[in-house]
Amino acid sequence: MTSGDFPPDAQATLTIDLRAIIENYKSCHQLAGGIESAAMVKADAYGMGIEQVAPALFNKASCRIFFVANLAEALKLRRVTPHAIIYVLNGIFPGHLDYFARHDIRPVLNDLAQVKLWADFCPEKSLPCAIHFDTGINRLGLSPTETAQFINDGAVRQKLNIALIMSHLACSDDSKNPMNRKQLDDFKAITGQFPGIPASLANSGGILLGPDYHFDLVRPGLLLFGGNPRPGHRPKGIKPVFRITGKILQIREVAPGDTVGYGATWHPGKPRHIATINIGYADGYLQMFNNRGRVYAGGKELPVVGRVSMDMIAVDVTDITISAGDDVELLGEHITLEMASEVSTLSQYEILTGVRERYQRIYSLND
C-alpha cells in the first residue's frame, strides 16, 4: 500500500534517497575508470522501486542501459523509461518474441536455441541483442562447446545484430579467488573473436577487481544501492541509500522472572525497559535477527531481544530516553547493510531485496 487516505505513521517507513542512488551510480562510473556503466534494476531495483529508481538514473545521471531479469520487469521499466536500452537477462522464449520487438527490448541470448529463435525472428538483423557466454558459473549463457560452435557459425552470426557480448563472474566478491582470473582469460579469448562489439563482464564485485575486468561496460547493482560486495573495504563514494524506521508501539518494564517474545527465549538479568516496534519478519526483518539485531535510537545502538514476530520486534531501550510513538532506525546510516548482514548472516543482497511492501514509502530527490 503506497498511497491512500491514512496517516503517515499508520505503518513503518521506508525512505529512499534517489539522490544517493544517483551519486552511487556516478561513483561506480569513477570506480570503473570512466567506463560506461549500466544499472542493474532487476528485482524491482533490488527492492528500492524500479519505477522511481530507473527514471532518476536515466534523467539525472544519464544512465542509458538497464538490465532486468525477466520480460515482465522489462515491460514495467519500458513504461517509465521510454528511451532507455533494456536487456532481459533470462533470455527469450517462443511466446515472447513479439513483446521484445514491439517494446524495443533486447534479449540476452543464453544458448544456441535462443540464438536461432531470435535470428529466425529478426528480419535482416534489425533488432539488437546480447550474447551471454558462460565462463564458469554454469547458470545462464552459451557453454564452451556452444561458444565454439557459435564462433564458427558465420551464417548465424551474420543474421544477428549483436549489440553486446557478456559473461558473469562467479566469485567476484572474493578478490583472491583464482576463478576470477580464469573467467577473465576465457572471456578475453571470446571477445577477441568479436572485434568492434562492446563487451561486459563486471558486476559490482567485478568493478572492484580492477581495470582488467571493466571492458566496455560495467553492470553495478549492489553498489548502486549502498551495499558493499567486499566488506571491510568501503568503496570510495558509495553511501547508504535507504532508511527503515519503525515506530514504538509500547514500552514496558520487565524484571527477572519475566520473558520476552515467542518461545520465551529472552530473560532480563535485571529490570529493563522493552520497546515493541512495528516491524517484523513479514517486513523482511527475519528471525536471523532474533536476540542479535541492533537498532539505532537516541544516539545509541540498542539490542533486539527475543524472537522477531511477524509484525513486531522488541528492543531494550533502558539506556535511552524514548517514548511510545517515537521512531527507531532498523537499517540506514547507522545500522548499515554490512552491519546487519554480519549479525544476521543474511547476505546484504538478501536484506536489500527482502525489503517488503508494508512500508510507507518516501522518495527523496534533493537537487
Next chain:
Amino acid sequence: MTSGDFPPDAQATLTIDLRAIIENYKSCHQLAGGIESAAMVKADAYGMGIEQVAPALFNKASCRIFFVANLAEALKLRRVTPHAIIYVLNGIFPGHLDYFARHDIRPVLNDLAQVKLWADFCPEKSLPCAIHFDTGINRLGLSPTETAQFINDGAVRQKLNIALIMSHLACSDDSKNPMNRKQLDDFKAITGQFPGIPASLANSGGILLGPDYHFDLVRPGLLLFGGNPRPGHRPKGIKPVFRITGKILQIREVAPGDTVGYGATWHPGKPRHIATINIGYADGYLQMFNNRGRVYAGGKELPVVGRVSMDMIAVDVTDITISAGDDVELLGEHITLEMASEVSTLSQYEILTGVRERYQRIYSLND
C-alpha cells in the same frame, strides 16, 4: 506486477487456492469445537493477498471478524469487506482516532494510555474496542499492574464499549511448554472480571492445545494458509493453499571439474544435467536453501545445487525428462511448508510471508 500486457510465463507463478483457504477456515472452526473463528489477515493475509482472501472468507465462509496489524492494513481491508468487523492489533495513536471512527475499525487497546485516549474520544461508549491483557509474552497488552488497575477503575470501564478481551500465547507451538498453562490460568482469572464479554486467547497453536484454550473466539492465521504450528502432527482438514512454480530457463550439462553458481560451492561427482529456474532470493527463496532445497518435477523431488542467486536457482534434473520452458514446483502440494521449513531452518511463517511480489498471481475459487 499483477496485470498488464505480457505473456503469463514472463515471470514465475504463484497460484492461490481460495477454496482451500475457505476449507481450512472451516476446519479451524471444527478443530475449535464449533467456537466462533476470526481470521488473521495481517501482513497481506500472510502474503496471500488480503484483498482476495478476506472477501472470500467473508462471502463464502461467513467469517465476520478479521485481525490486522496496523491501520493501513485495516483501511485496505475495509475497502474490500465493508461489513466485516476489523480489529487493529497494534493499538491506537493520537492522530489515528478519526480514521478508526470514520471507517468503523476497532482498536485493540494495549495499555492504559491507549485506554484513556479511546475512552476520552468515544462519546457515550458508542465505539467498540478490544482490550489486550498481556499474560507473559511481554510484547503488547496491559501489564499485570495495569490490568489490576484497569479492573479496579470502574469509571474508565464504564466509558468503554468493550467488545472483546484478549491475550496472546508465547509458546503455543510447543504443547508441552508449562508457560501455556500459566498464561491460560492468568487469562481465566482476568476473564472472570468481565462477565458477558467475549474472550479470545488462541492463535493457530492455541487451537490445537484443546478446548480449555478456545474461550469464545479463536484467531487462526497459519492454519488458514496451510501451515502447521506443530510439525509432525498434521491437523485434520488443513491443506496447502498455494503453489509456486518456476520455469526452466536453460538446461546445461556439467561434468567433474565444473562448478555451479556463485562462490563455486557445488561440484558434480559425475556428469549431470542442471536446470536454471527463474526464482531466487528476491522472490523469497532465500540462501538458506543453498545446496539443501528440494523442488518437485517429473514425479520426483530434485535437489537445489549451489547457491541461490537473486533471480535464479539451479536444480539437478538428471533423473527426469524435462526441457527448457517447463515448470517445476518450489512450494505446494509436494514441497510443503513443513518440508521447506525443515530443510531451510526458516520458519513456516517466514516462508509464507516471504512470498514476494514478482510472481504472476493466479487466484482460483472453484465451487
